Amino acid sequence: ExxxxxxxxxxxxxxxxxxxxxxxxxxxxxxxxxxxxxxxxxxxxxxxxxxxxxxxxxxxxxxxxxxxxxxxxxxxxxxxxxxxxxxxxxxxxxxxxxxxxxxxxxxxxxxxxxxxxxxxxxxPYIIFFETKKGGIQQLPNNPTIMEEGQVVGAVASSNLPEEVGYEIVKAYVEGFKTVEAAYRGVTGWDPIADSFRLIAPGGEIPIHAGLYKYCLENGIEVPERFIPPECK
Structure with a gap:
């Protein structure tokens, strides 16, 4: 909605x-x-x-x-x-x-x-992450806490052609090492799997048809709640 x-x-x-x-x-x-x-x-x-x-x-x-x-x-x-x-x-x-x-x-x-x-x-779309004791580099003695989190990523219009979305996703995922070299903030994150893992039920955005195509080609399971109506 x-x-x-x-x-x-x-x-x-x-x-x-x-x-x-x-x-x-x-x-x-x-x-x-x-x-x-x-x-x-x-x-x-x-x-x-x-x-x-x-x-x-x-x-x-x-x-x-x-x-x-x-x-x-x-x-x-x-x-x-x-x-x-x-x-x-x-x-x-x-x-x-x-x-x-x-x-x-x-x-x-x-x-x-x-x-x-x-x-x-x-x-229901709000996400919380557990930050364990010692999980914040500068505060090694801070106890384990639950913090509100946000997932940051790229979006597009459903009007963007499937093939264009596919090429964008493919370029980012398969060129991830280059992205990581330029911006260390992405280190350790999976651009596709972590989207499905972290986005809470009720907060999901339907994925682009191009991402859906990329997932199908690469054997990546897409939870039903993320599949866009144009791909059903």
Whole structure:
């Protein structure tokens, strides 16, 4: 619903919408942000919109302070907000927060099982990833947490001819080593299999006919929920 005529081509990588607080703040979970000032991000960003939705669904009562990253970091350093959300790769803090962590030790917090259950009951397309203790390079002692994640990839219109979509997918997948050499952020990700593995039920976008053709030719199983109507 709402995706027509968008079609999925391939996955680039996945990211987390990471929640940062001071390590000495005593804040351990999303629920601990109740009544506290927190920057969910800048207005208009999808991660900001999601955080606002979560606060509403869970009734947490966080005092939201949307702001640009620069303003949020300044406010955080000055103690005007308790923390901020910033998207980053799975295994590392964002570069802007690495610098902050050098002078103001950070902790990253996550969502409880009950939080996730309530959020996904309302928004089934939301994805959560487990980040294990030591999984964030700069915070080796941060405990295992559940973080909201997003899958990042390429899409096209269903009006794009099947053969063109096929050639795009083939070029990316079979030229992956070249892509990886230019952008290390794709390292470790499978552009096709991880799309099917990570995208939660209810959040899937039908795949492009060209990707479907590539999967059939290469023996890659396509879950029924991803098959576009034009290929059925």
């Amino acid at each position: 709402g995706w027509e005529p968008i079609r999925w081509l391939f996955l680039r990588n996945a990211i987390t919408n990471r929640l940062h607080v001071r390590a000495d703040s005593g804040i351990k979970t999303f629920d601990d942000l109740a009544g506290k000032k927190f920057c969910p991000g800048f207005p208009g960003a999808s991660s900001t919109a999601n955080f606002i939705k979560f606060n509403e669904v869970l009734g947490t009562g966080i005092d939201l302070v949307p702001a640009s990253l620069g303003d949020a970091i300044t406010a955080f350093k000055q103690g005007k907000i308790s923390g901020l959300q910033k998207s980053s790769s799975m295994a590392s803090l964002d570069a802007s927060l690495i610098e902050v962590n050098l002078k103001t030790p950070l902790a990253v917090i996550g969502y409880s099982e009950e939080n996730m259950k309530k959020i996904r009951a309302k928004y």
